Amino acid sequence: MILSFLEWLGSTSWSVALLESLYAWPLLESTHVLSLGLFVGTAVMNDLRLLGWTMRRVPVWEITGRLLPWTRLGFVVMVITGLLIFYSNPLRYYHNIFFRVKVGLLIVAGLNAFVFHRGVHRGVAEWGRAALPPRQARVAGAVSLVAWALIVVTGRMIAYNWFDCSIQPQADWVNWAAGCVTQP
Amino acid sequence: MLLWVFEWCDATALGAAVRNSLWLFPAIEAVHLLGLSLLGGALLVVDLRLLGVGLKRQTIAELAEQMRPWLLGALVVMGMTGLLLFLSEAIKCYYNDAFWMKITTLPVALLFSFTVRARVAGTGGLDASMRTRLVGAISIALWFIVAAAGRWIGFSG
Numbered sequence: 280m281i282l283s284f285l286e287w288l289g290s291t292s293w294s295v296a297l298l299e300s301l302y303a304w305p306l307l308e309s310t311h312v313l314s315l316g317l318f319v320g321t322a323v324m325n326d327l328r329l330l331g332w333t334m335r336r337v338p339v340w341e342i343t344g345r346l347l348p349w350t351r352l353g354f355v356v357m358v359i360t361g362l363l364i365f366y367s368n369p370l371r372y373y374h375n376i377f378f379r380v381k382v383g384l385l386i387v388a389g390l391n392a393f394v395f396h397r398g399v400h401r402g403v404a405e406w407g408r409a410a411l412p413p414r415q416a417r418v419a420g421a422v423s424l425v426a427w428a429l430i431v432v433t434g435r436m437i438a439y440n441w442f443d444c445s446i447q448p449q450a451d452w453v454n455w456a457a458g459c460v461t462q463p
Numbered sequence: 464m465l466l467w468v469f470e471w472c473d474a475t476a477l478g479a480a481v482r483n484s485l486w487l488f489p490a491i492e493a494v495h496l497l498g499l500s501l502l503g504g505a506l507l508v509v510d511l512r513l514l515g516v517g518l519k520r521q522t523i524a525e526l527a528e529q530m531r532p533w534l535l536g537a538l539v540v541m542g543m544t545g546l547l548l549f550l551s552e553a554i555k556c557y558y559n560d561a562f563w564m565k566i567t568t569l570p571v572a573l574l575f576s577f578t579v580r581a582r583v584a585g586t587g588g589l590d591a592s593m594r595t596r597l598v599g600a601i602s603i604a605l606w607f608i609v610a611a612a613g614r615w616i617g618f619s620g
Contacts, residue, residue, distance in 0.1 A: 305618040312614050313607070315496065316503020324504045327533075334529045337521055345518050349511065431500060432493040439489055 285369040297367040304367060311360040318353025319427050321346055326427075329420030331411035339407040339416070343400065374444045374457045377436040384433065388426040395419035469557040478550030488551060491544050498540035499610065505534040506606055509584055513599030515591030523587025523595060538573075545613075561615035568612065572605035 288294060297303055327333045328342050365372050372378045399406075399415035406413050412420075442449060444459035454461050472478060481487045509527050511517035518526060549556060556562040583598045591599075 305615070309611060309614045309618075312496070312499075313610050315500045316606075316610065317507060319500035320502070320504025320507055322504075323501060324508055324530075324533075333533065334521075334526070336525070337518060337529075341518055341520060345520075346508070349507070349517065427500075428497055431496050435493045435496055436489060441485075 281373070282370075285373050288366065289369045294366055294369070297363065304364075307360055307363055307367075311357065311364060314353050314356045314360065315431065318350060318357050319431060321350040321353065322427060323424065325350065326420040326424040329412050329416045330424075331417070335410035339412060340403045341407075343403065371443070372437065374459060375437050376442045376453065376457050377433045377439075379456065381430055381433040381437065384426050384430045388423060388430065391419055391422045391426065395423075466557055469553040472550050472553035475550050477547065478553060481547055481551035488548065491547050495541060495544040495548060498537050498544060501533060502537035502541060502606075503610075505530045505537055506602065509580075510599040510602045513580075513584060513587070513591060513595040513602070515596060520589075522589055523584050523591075527581075527584035527587065534576075556616065559616055559619055561612045561619045565609055565612035565616065568605060568608045572602075572609050575601065575605055 297307070324333065325342050325346060328335075328337065328339060334342070395416070399413060399419065406416070411417070440446060442453050442457055444454070444457055444461075447459075447461065449457075449459070453459075481491065508517065509523070509530050512519070512521070512523050512526050580598050580602050583595060587595055
């Protein structure tokens with residue numbers, strides 16, 4: 280069912296137009312990549328502060344209150360451009376191993392942020408001035424840092440077709456992980 | 464005129480090694496992007512502050528000092544990975560307009576960062592002025608051109 284939906288999605292005229300466009304697709308992709316500087320860049324500085332590696336004299340609530348809105352803005356741009364890129368070629372991304380790993384990592388990063396904000400960040404008024412935040416906050420910062428780094432790397436790798444279903448033969452685990460439909 | 468320099472770069476063992484490997488170029492590219500992320504953060508924390516938004520309760524000088532090691536680190540990573548990527552396709556770069564855009568804007572951005580911006584940010588207090596706003600805006604604009612032209616190298620030529 281997912282497959283037929285994605286097949287239909289990829290056959291819509293806007294999707295085809297986007298994929299075949301001379302400038303729209305590169306501009307979209309460039310916006311996605313350049314937003315890394317805003318989104319991952321400011322997120323990294325937030326994480327580094329949680330780890331106590333930079334801006335130790337800046338209260339954590341200042342970072343989460345005044346810098347994180349810029350991170351969110353970057354995130355919105357990332358999601359919109361990312362969804363449009365997916366829309367331009369749904370089936371290819373759906374069967375791309377790196378895309379699948381990236382989506383898994385995005386869920387990890389999202390859950391980590393959720394747990395941080397619902398958990399230890401609620402008491403930021405008490406510990407926000409500490410040069411070295413409490414353990415839970417440091418763990419959240421470390422998980423975020425690693426997750427987003429891996430997301431950047433897997434995101435870049437999506438562009439390569441090494442493990443694409445259309446290139447056979449592939450190892451069994453590749454066909455399994457990519458959900459390829461192969462001849463028996 | 465400069466073509467022989469690019470041909471020499473293209474022929475280096477390092478360039479050939481990257482070019483002949485299936486995964487080296489993508490791997491170096493990925494690290495280049497991680498460097499871009501860090502560079503963006505280190506620049507924007509200060510540039511946004513120069514513009515009068517972001518971490519407004521900290522002095523500009525304090526933030527600039529805190530971001531300096533990360534900025535330098537990111538530039539080193541970007542420079543090293545960028546050089547390797549360049550060596551692997553130097554001749555292609557010679558005929559690539561986006562490459563020339565990037566390589567001519569980059570020294571301007573670096574020079575601006577370590578002269579005007581370093582001075583203005585290094586002495587900046589709590590208030591943003593017309594001067595700090597202008598410096599922040601120019602910094603963002605210059606680095607935006609470098610990054611956008613850099614991404615475009617892969618699309619053009």
